[in-house]
Amino acid sequence: MRTSIRTQHFPESIIREMTRIALDVGAINLSQGYPDFAAPQVLKDAATQAILDDWNQYSVTWGLKPLRDAIADHYRRRYGMEVNPDTEVVVCCGATECMIAAMLGVVNPGDEVIFFEPYYESYIPNCFITQSTPRFVSLRPSADGRWEFDPDELRRAFNERTKVIIVNSPHNPTGKVFTREELQLIADLCIEHDVIAVTDEIYEFITYDGAQHIPIATLPGMAERTITISGMSKTFSVTGWRLGYAVAPEDLMIGVRKAHDFMSVCAATPLQIAGVTMMALGDDYYLRLRQDYAQRRALALEMLREVGFKPVVPQGAYYIMADFSAISDEDDITFGLRMARDIGVACVPGSPFFSRPELSRSIVRFAFCKKQETLEQARERLQKLKRS
Numbered sequence: 001m002r003t004s005i006r007t008q009h010f011p012e013s014i015i016r017e018m019t020r021i022a023l024d025v026g027a028i029n030l031s032q033g034y035p036d037f038a039a040p041q042v043l044k045d046a047a048t049q050a051i052l053d054d055w056n057q058y059s060v061t062w063g064l065k066p067l068r069d070a071i072a073d074h075y076r077r078r079y080g081m082e083v084n085p086d087t088e089v090v091v092c093c094g095a096t097e098c099m100i101a102a103m104l105g106v107v108n109p110g111d112e113v114i115f116f117e118p119y120y121e122s123y124i125p126n127c128f129i130t131q132s133t134p135r136f137v138s139l140r141p142s143a144d145g146r147w148e149f150d151p152d153e154l155r156r157a158f159n160e161r162t163k164v165i166i167v168n169s170p171h172n173p174t175g176k177v178f179t180r181e182e183l184q185l186i187a188d189l190c191i192e193h194d195v196i197a198v199t200d201e202i203y204e205f206i207t208y209d210g211a212q213h214i215p216i217a218t219l220p221g222m223a224e225r226t227i228t229i230s231g232m233s234k235t236f237s238v239t240g241w242r243l244g245y246a247v248a249p250e251d252l253m254i255g256v257r258k259a260h261d262f263m264s265v266c267a268a269t270p271l272q273i274a275g276v277t278m279m280a281l282g283d284d285y286y287l288r289l290r291q292d293y294a295q296r297r298a299l300a301l302e303m304l305r306e307v308g309f310k311p312v313v314p315q316g317a318y319y320i321m322a323d324f325s326a327i328s329d330e331d332d333i334t335f336g337l338r339m340a341r342d343i344g345v346a347c348v349p350g351s352p353f354f355s356r357p358e359l360s361r362s363i364v365r366f367a368f369c370k371k372q373e374t375l376e377q378a379r380e381r382l383q384k385l386k387r388s
């Protein structure tokens with residue numbers, strides 16, 4: 001094989017593969033998490049104007065100064081976090097790049113990295129690329145429909161090789177929003193074992209039923225050991241603009257910035273200019289975002305339940321994990337492919353979110369970040385499941 005051993009260990013993204021299949025067969029794409037509705041006009045205007053104003057060249061690798069200032073201001077206003085925009089912020093090509101830059105910046109070969117399973121697909125390749133070993137802690141749906149973990153299992157996952165725990169909240173794929181008590185337990189273990197928290201808070205503004213997003217960096221003793229990651233993709237419905245950011249204490253940020261510098265140099269400069277406008281949007285924008293997503297969630301849950309799926313209600317993000325064992329005894333991959341090809345609705349088989357196939361055999365994930373009419377159309381097509 002001429003490819004590196006590192007890249008032989010993981011496949012291309014199954015989530016993105018499902019989008020390719022959806023396009024091929026003309027299925028409604030409820031697989032990959034990107035909106036099919038427009039971004040706010042004010043952002044499109046800001047990006048267009050930035051290009052007309054000739055913001056065409058590389059920016060400072062850490063991110064344009066006005067954007068770093070706006071990000072630091074955002075953390076101060078919303079969460080009371082003190083962040084120095086000159087030394088503790090970096091703007092990357094999406095949270096995805098922040099994540100790998102953070103891992104490359106702090107993880108050594110042979111280190112262990114803890115995260116919750118099911119997990120967002122990219123954490124596995126991130127471990128292979130950094131030659132670290134993943135340690136999984138299971139999330140399981142409880143009787144009252146919340147995803148929970150066993151505190152003892154979490155405690156057992158920490159050891160002298162643990163360097164990082166990835167804390168993704170609101171969580172993809174489950175929609176779990178970690179509570180203050182759960183975050184406190186994680187924080188206590190990080191402090192006890194001198195572990196760094198790398199967070200993925202890309203869905204921080206998409207929460208339901210009063211669930212409150214809490215950055216773990218705001219817990220006592222955590223600001224100095226946390227790399228907080230978020231971005232514009234989901235909050236502003238611009239996943240293709242590739243804007244993400246990380247904040248961390250300077251001694252950690254030095255490593256993250258170096259990794260970012262030599263991976264991508266900088267995020268797209270005119271879009272960073274538009275990013276300043278994004279960060280200035282007021283509370284009414286966020287309220288509307290939440291209300292719109294609550295409506296989409298309600299419709300998506302209804303359409304899945306009425307044809308026999310057993311969905312677990314998400315508290316945040318815009319995905320639903322659903323058990324399909326009452327509809328079919330196929331495995332998740334076979335069922336997922338049939339859904340796209342025969343039913344005309346693409347979802348993601350559970351497999352990419354789990355370390356072992358038996359854990360996801362009857363599970364698929366639906367993304368509901370779609371227009372009302374797209375979801376209505378999907379609902380109609382799903383009726384075919386009743387007859388198949």
Ligand SMILES: Cc1ncc(COP(=O)(O)O)c(C=O)c1O
Nearest residue numbers: 033094095096120172231233244
């Ligand atoms: C948990 C999680 N993190 C990160 C990302 C990617 O974010 P970005 O578009 O900023 O790279 C996604 C996208 O689906 C996600 O679900």
